Amino acid sequence: MTVRVRFAPSPTGALHPGSARTVLFNFLFAHREGGTFILRIEDTDRARLGEGSLESILEGLRWLGLGWDEGPDVGGPHAPYFQSERLEIYRDHVDRLLEAGSAYPCFCTRERLDALRQEQQKAGRPTRYDRLCAGLPADEVSARVEAGEPHVVRMRVPAGKTTVPDLVRGDLEFDNGSQDDQVILKSDGYPTYHLASTVDDHLMEITHVIRGDEWLASSPKQVMLYAMLGWSPPAFVHLPLVLGPDRAKLSKRHGAAAVLEYRDMGYLPQAMNNFLALLGWSPGTEQEFYDLEGLSRAFDLKRIQTSPAVFDQAKLDSVNGLHIRAMPVAELAAALRPFVPDLPDDLLLKATPLIRERIQRLTEAGPLLGFLAHRPTQLPDDIVPKLKEASREEAAGQAVTALQAVRRLFDSGPLGPSLEEPMRKAAAEIGWKAGDLFMTTRIALTGSRVTPPLLESAALLGQAECLVRLDYAIQEVGRRA
RNA sequence: GGCCCCAUGGUCUAGUGGUUAGGACGUCGCCCUUUCAAGGCGAAGAUCGCCGGUUCGAGCCCGGCUGGGGCUACCA
Numbered sequence: 001m002t003v004r005v006r007f008a009p010s011p012t013g014a015l016h017p018g019s020a021r022t023v024l025f026n027f028l029f030a031h032r033e034g035g036t037f038i039l040r041i042e043d044t045d046r047a048r049l050g051e052g053s054l055e056s057i058l059e060g061l062r063w064l065g066l067g068w069d070e071g072p073d074v075g076g077p078h079a080p081y082f083q084s085e086r087l088e089i090y091r092d093h094v095d096r097l098l099e100a101g102s103a104y105p106c107f108c109t110r111e112r113l114d115a116l117r118q119e120q121q122k123a124g125r126p127t128r129y130d131r132l133c134a135g136l137p138a139d140e141v142s143a144r145v146e147a148g149e150p151h152v153v154r155m156r157v158p159a160g161k162t163t164v165p166d167l168v169r170g171d172l173e174f175d176n177g178s179q180d181d182q183v184i185l186k187s188d189g190y191p192t193y194h195l196a197s198t199v200d201d202h203l204m205e206i207t208h209v210i211r212g213d214e215w216l217a218s219s220p221k222q223v224m225l226y227a228m229l230g231w232s233p234p235a236f237v238h239l240p241l242v243l244g245p246d247r248a249k250l251s252k253r254h255g256a257a258a259v260l261e262y263r264d265m266g267y268l269p270q271a272m273n274n275f276l277a278l279l280g281w282s283p284g285t286e287q288e289f290y291d292l293e294g295l296s297r298a299f300d301l302k303r304i305q306t307s308p309a310v311f312d313q314a315k316l317d318s319v320n321g322l323h324i325r326a327m328p329v330a331e332l333a334a335a336l337r338p339f340v341p342d343l344p345d346d347l348l349l350k351a352t353p354l355i356r357e358r359i360q361r362l363t364e365a366g367p368l369l370g371f372l373a374h375r376p377t378q379l380p381d382d383i384v385p386k387l388k389e390a391s392r393e394e395a396a397g398q399a400v401t402a403l404q405a406v407r408r409l410f411d412s413g414p415l416g417p418s419l420e421e422p423m424r425k426a427a428a429e430i431g432w433k434a435g436d437l438f439m440t441t442r443i444a445l446t447g448s449r450v451t452p453p454l455l456e457s458a459a460l461l462g463q464a465e466c467l468v469r470l471d472y473a474i475q476e477v478g479r480r481a
Numbered sequence: 482g483g484c485c486c487c488a489u490g491g492u493c494u495a496g497u498g499g500u501u502a503g504g505a506c507g508u509c510g511c512c513c514u515u516u517c518a519a520g521g522c523g524a525a526g527a528u529c530g531c532c533g534g535u536u537c538g539a540g541c542c543c544g545g546c547u548g549g550g551g552c553u554a555c556c557a
Contacts, residue, residue, distance in 0.1 A: 008557090009557090010556075010557045012556075012557070042557065045555095045557065047556085048556060110554095113554085117553095120482090120483095121482070123482090124482045124483085125482075125483075126482080126483040126484075127482090127553060128483090128553090150555095154555095169486080172485085174485080175484080177484090178483075178484045178485080178553095180553080182554095183554080183555050185555085186555040190555085192554090192555070192556085194557095212551095213486070213550090213551065213552095214551055214557095215551095215552085215557090216485065217484065217485050217486080217551065217552040218552070218553090240487080241486095241487095241550070241551070243550080247549065248551095249550075249551070275493095278493065278494080278505090280493095282493085282494055282495070284496095285495085285504095286495075286503080286504050286505080288493095288494095306487065307486090307487050307488065308486090308487070308488095308549090308550065308551090309492090310491095310492060310493075311493095312491095312492045312493065312506070312507085314492080314506060314507055315492070315505080315507080316506095317506090318506055318507085319505095319506085321518095321519085325519075355518090356519090357517095357518055357520090358517060358518040359518085360518095368517085420515080423515080434515065435514090435515055435516080436515095437515080438515030438516070439515070439516060441515085442515075442516060443516095448517095449516060449517080450517045450518090452516095452517085452518095453515070453516085454516080455515080
């Protein structure tokens, strides 16, 4: 049996980290087993369809590099992959259930249902449909249906117990009494999740349903639906929830944005995958650095965690830094491209090795390299070092002398690391610590205390530009003397 | 309320009856050092949620409790 798995998002919003983790596990399992990864769009809730949602989900998946073998764009043997285009299929299966008595039309209004629910809640009883319509005479039912009375179709949950085969948690047994007579076909003719995904999973020959833990409690309904339709259920794997820092299910309100926002925050897709893979799964070794290939090779359903995991952005930062440092320079430069828009390509390529060890997110490149594109306008006070036994004015005077010495050095030959010794000598001559001279020069050239290594940075700036900036600094500092 | 899931340092985790409970992130310190990083070394931090049971022996097995979470829609 070849493995077939699917990710089945509902286009009601963006792809969030929790869902991304679900996609990842499906993807990894499919690749590990040489199986097929299917993308199916569950757009059966017309009211909640989100503008642009589908596109952003697809873009998120593409960004992560989690491509699908069947689904939108690529098609496949079980097309269409949009549930909204499969309505007749669901209708047929609902008819089958109706004929078998496994389902029944329900004419109850929302008002009645709401009141019922409230009443049950107040009485401290489980909130379940009271089956008012479950025993309606057949002729009355058909008469009301033919008269066009609005109705839904509910599944008729039988007595007994239902076992959900979960590969990670083992067989889970549920009392059917805990399950509601779920609506499977809405009054607008669209199926609900449980019916649609059961039918599609069977028709699309899905072998493993790997999804979030939030589905666990309703899994028995689907297993019952399989039984009612005479099918055997797939294997289930319920992934532990991804939690926010407050230990509640990760959601927008944690600021945990769409996956694409992580892209904009300067995270690498490979780092995102690496980090997400380790949330709720572990290889059982001490290796923590993986690319997608490595993950596919190491992935094993049996090592999926049962307990929920908190999404720790500090850890993500760290993993991202690891991946940044592992990238070839040209590749990193390309990734950096959008984050430093006013830096020419050639400069960026040369600057990349200088910052690669200094950033965890691509966004940090901007502040670090800004000096290459912009002259410092304001020189912070600490361009003048704090010197023992010298007033601020005296120190500023010395700083002018120091900068003039640096200017002579820079004027006299090529810039670069070879200037280190001359710089040190110059510092010694005026009685400064080398570090102070480097810092003063650094600030003169960049306007900042935190930059890539000074002499390399100066080389990128070029001699002419360095001299302009030194002159400006000499003049500015002179004013403070 | 009902049903269900879960429980190893702050966080992610290794561990499957006998370990000084290991690693990573984070934190702190030291080294390196022209800043910041990276890197190296080191430290603090866990009565393995609690109570009981099984066993010569329990983080690992069983039960209860507590705590946290999920679901409880004509949403997925």
